[in-house]
Amino acid sequence: MTRHLSSLHFMQTFSGKLEKALNNLSLAQYPPDAVRSMRKFASSEVAALLDVSEAYIRQVSLKDQGPQPEITQNGRRLYSLEQVLELRMYLAERGRKKWMNPRRIQGEDCQIIAVTNFKGGSSKTATTIHLGHYLALKGYRVLAVDLDPQASLTSLQGALPDFDYREGDTLYSAIQFDDPVPTESIVHRTHMVGFDVICAGLELTEFETSVALEMRKTGGTGFLLRVAQALEQIVDRYDVILLDCAPSLNFLTLSSLTASTGVLIPVPAHMLDVDSTGKFLELAASYMQILDEVGTSAQWDFAKFLITKFEPNDHPQANMQALMRQVFGEDLLLNMVIKSTAVADALTWKQSLYEVQRTRFSAPKTYDRAMESINAANAEIEALLWKAWGREQ
Numbered sequence: 001m002t003r004h005l006s007s008l009h010f011m012q013t014f015s016g017k018l019e020k021a022l023n024n025l026s027l028a029q030y031p032p033d034a035v036r037s038m039r040k041f042a043s044s045e046v047a048a049l050l051d052v053s054e055a056y057i058r059q060v061s062l063k064d065q066g067p068q069p070e071i072t073q074n075g076r077r078l079y080s081l082e083q084v085l086e087l088r089m090y091l092a093e094r095g096r097k098k099w100m101n102p103r104r105i106q107g108e109d110c111q112i113i114a115v116t117n118f119k120g121g122s123s124k125t126a127t128t129i130h131l132g133h134y135l136a137l138k139g140y141r142v143l144a145v146d147l148d149p150q151a152s153l154t155s156l157q158g159a160l161p162d163f164d165y166r167e168g169d170t171l172y173s174a175i176q177f178d179d180p181v182p183t184e185s186i187v188h189r190t191h192m193v194g195f196d197v198i199c200a201g202l203e204l205t206e207f208e209t210s211v212a213l214e215m216r217k218t219g220g221t222g223f224l225l226r227v228a229q230a231l232e233q234i235v236d237r238y239d240v241i242l243l244d245c246a247p248s249l250n251f252l253t254l255s256s257l258t259a260s261t262g263v264l265i266p267v268p269a270h271m272l273d274v275d276s277t278g279k280f281l282e283l284a285a286s287y288m289q290i291l292d293e294v295g296t297s298a299q300w301d302f303a304k305f306l307i308t309k310f311e312p313n314d315h316p317q318a319n320m321q322a323l324m325r326q327v328f329g330e331d332l333l334l335n336m337v338i339k340s341t342a343v344a345d346a347l348t349w350k351q352s353l354y355e356v357q358r359t360r361f362s363a364p365k366t367y368d369r370a371m372e373s374i375n376a377a378n379a380e381i382e383a384l385l386w387k388a389w390g391r392e393q
Contacts, residue, residue: 042079043069043079050100066086110239114264116263117280119247125156127308128242129156130353131381134378135240147244147256149201153199154200157190174198192355224255224291257284258291261300262300264303265280266307338370342371
């Protein structure tokens with residue numbers, strides 16, 4: 001029997017059609033000549049970010065101290081994110097509150113956190129972007145590194161000026177074995193002050209082939225250090241580096257885990273996701289044993305599980321959550337990220353919840369619940385950073 005459908009024709013046809021359609025959609029959202037900007041923050045939001053009272057923020061403004069906000073016709077005071085950071089540094093200089101400036105000091109190492117799991121759809125990218133934006137809003141210097149060839153984190157940045165993965169503008173260019181580029185040359189500044197990215201593209205898959213060839217030549221495990229060596233070039237510029245790993249335990253993920261000081265494993269409270277996580281841990285353990293035997297084991301400050309996409313009223317999920325708490329104990333974060341249409345909507349707009357105005361949602365309470373959930377989880381992760389730095393909580 002002769003089959004009539006050409007696999008090559010099918011793949012080429014629909015990859016081209018889909019790429020064109022998505023590019024058109026992206027251009028409609030962010031035209032090439034558009035400058036993506038961060039929304040402004042009301043004085044109540046600024047007070048929450050700085051952990052001071054709104055009355056104090058107003059008092060500082062009335063005394064003509066620090067950056068002066070935009071005052072709307074109805075008397076609202078609005079600050080740009082740059083002004084929020086300026087105000088933070090202004091108050092920090094005056095000793096208003098310890099750690100008003102949360103950036104690491106001498107003796108505190110940059111925290112490199114790998115966000116990883118075996119299974120797609122576990123919210124690795126959503127976790128990474130929301131944690132990164134949360135920390136940037138809090139005043140930390142953050143770099144997010146997209147290690148997934150599918151480049152979801154990269155896509156969330158919209159139209160980045162001068163970025164083209166086809167021209168080698170991804171992490172692969174800095175970790176390739178022959179003529180790697182300086183890591184600084186592939187870092188992109190985003191519209192959010194304090195939040196930079198290293199983008200991804202299909203060429204990241206070439207790392208797997210190049211490692212296999214390199215191991216055939218040398219027989220060594222030097223590939224495990226490639227990510228660490230690339231990040232070491234820029235580590236002094238950041239307080240936290242987030243690694244958004246691909247949903248597979250490949251050479252690139254192993255190199256990322258070796259470079260990390262902490263690991264975050266997002267897991268939805270579903271049987272298939274938890275089962276997949278178990279297989280991920282089993283396979284990772286076998287690899288880590290091999291690394292221990294050759295003397296290149298990874299040592300972390302922390303490794304935690306995070307329940308994502310949680311629906312409190314779903315009884316099977318509640319039962320699975322109870323099982324996870326029994327198994328993982330204190331290594332499972334107390335706070336869970338709930339499943340929310342607000343998050344799904346924001347990601348469709350290529351934004352995190354921190355970027356979207358509350359008024360854009362038809363059901364603001366849905367936004368409030370999602371934000372409360374995400375803030376609680378991110379604050380718990382921030383506390384892990386402080387503990388690793390030896391700071392008083």
